[in-house]
Amino acid sequence: MDLTTKGKALLRFLKDAATIRRPRMPAYKGDDRVLWFSGIPRDSQEIRSPFLVPPTDDSSDFWLEVKKTPPPVRKPIPQALADWVRPEDLDSPHKEPELIQEITVLVEREIPDPDAPQEAPRTIKETVQEIRRLQDHPEIDDAWVEYYVTHWEPWAEKMRRWWKVYQVYEDVDFMRRRLEESEERFELFLGMGLLQWRDSTGVTVKRHLLTGSAEIVFDAGRGLITVVPAASFETFKIEIDMLDLADRPRLEGSAVQDRLEELDMHAWDKKKVGEILREIANRARGDSQVDEDAFEPARAADATFRVFFAPALILRERRPTAFEEVVTRLLENSETSSGSSTTPWLRFLAEGQSVPEDDRTSGGSEMGEPDCGEYFPLPTNAEQRQIIQRLQNSPGVVVKGPPGTGKSHTIANLICHLLAIGEKILITAQAPKALAVLRDMLPRDMRDLCLISLGSSREDQRQLESGVRTIIGKKTCGIKGKAGGLRRRLMTLKKICDY
Secondary structure: OOHHHHHHHHHHHHHHHHHHHOOOOOEOOOOOEEEEHHHOOOOOOOEEOOOOOOOOOOOOOOOEEEEOOOOOOOOOOOHHHHHHOOHHHHHOOOOOOOOOOEEEEEEEEEEEOOOOOOOOOOEEEEEEEEEEEHHHOHHHHHHHHHHHHHHHHHHHHHHHHHHHHHHHHHHHHHHHHHHHHOOOOEEEEEEEEEEEEEOOOOOEEEEEEEEEEEEEEEEOOOOEEEEEEOOOOOOOEEOOOOOOHHHOOOOOOOOHHHHHHHHOOOOOOHHHHHHHHHHHHHHHOOOOEEEOOOOOOOOOOOOOOEEEOOOEEEEEEOOOOHHHHHHHHHHHHHHHOOOOOOHHHHHHHHOOOOOOHHHOOOOOOOOOOOOOOOOOOOOOOHHHHHHHHHHHHOOOOOOOOOOOOOHHHHHHHHHHHHHHOOOOOOOOOOOHHHHHHHHHHOOHHHHOOOOOOOOOOHHHHHHHHHHHHHHHHHHHOOHHHHHHHHHHHHHHHHHHHHO
């Protein structure tokens, strides 16, 4: 078996193994945050969404926009009615307040002074409790009806409308704050095509078949929150991992991917979405039913494979799918490429044997110029120099150590050295914070030579684009030639010092 065929077989195995090992999640978990578009008011001026009011063209570039507004102010109740109504009842627009049938009030009365002389009787004022019944005060009923009809009822109607908008704003703002706190832990996406089904094993499935990565843009000055496609959004993805392996539809060779690319971000186009959902559902079950007009989920699932349009915004914990996605992309590239690969990958496949001449490519290279010295701008030690020496003859070196032992410091030095000798470097980390720490360790001039992507938000995308423009600008100004000249001068000075 040649190395190219062996590599493809290994990638297929890794993909299948990752799929099997991933735990099945048939439904959203209790701590996932789901905002159903069916629960968003359509008649509010503070909320805009192409899902609620489809645009006349494809010019819309957002999925949801919510503006924060102050709550309506209720006119104070007249003083004569204050004792007959509970304040908490007045402040709740969801329950009609009622008058209290009986109240106790404090009143002043004049009574004989027991200490006054008999020949000069006097009176004193004393505060006593007095029970008053509503039936004895018809004027209270009349005043209450006037206040209720004229002021409270109109306020309650406005308040109920405001509350619905506020709940949407609060839900989206909660998602925004959660992402700011732990973007590496949570993900936000728009879901469409809700599958509700009780499968043959009795497990209830309730998850969306189509998902698109989303992000939240916050305008604090205007109190405006906008949900837009994430900067990393390309097309909607198909999620079928909620199904048992035996129930998953085979989509290879189908037109689903082409239709997803045609759909782009216009998820409110129910006709196009319906075509995609029917393609998936019909390949999954013969008894499947798709309703692209159903805006909300069904009350319960049954034995029929039912799919509803049911758009929703979902915040959930990130699933460990990065490895599977990387393997999938490598496999796709291997299927479409002419067989070229990198030297480290070919060495790995050769399992210690020499790589055949026919399989060698220019896709990878050994680290050149072993005698060029070390270009470490930060303080260094013998261990770091040993890493450089091992990289000369090995496609991979593992460096490990407990926290606080200088691994980030070592990586920063290695980045500078490898860039100085013309190598290309890719640095990845599980959390963006680790990359940010590493970025801050680099000297300013070296930082300008790096493309830094700390996340998938639009701000992260802007930083990445800024880095690209900086590098292009430096290349245009001839930085490559300058770097070569400086390097030759450095080598000359080193030889003089050694001499």
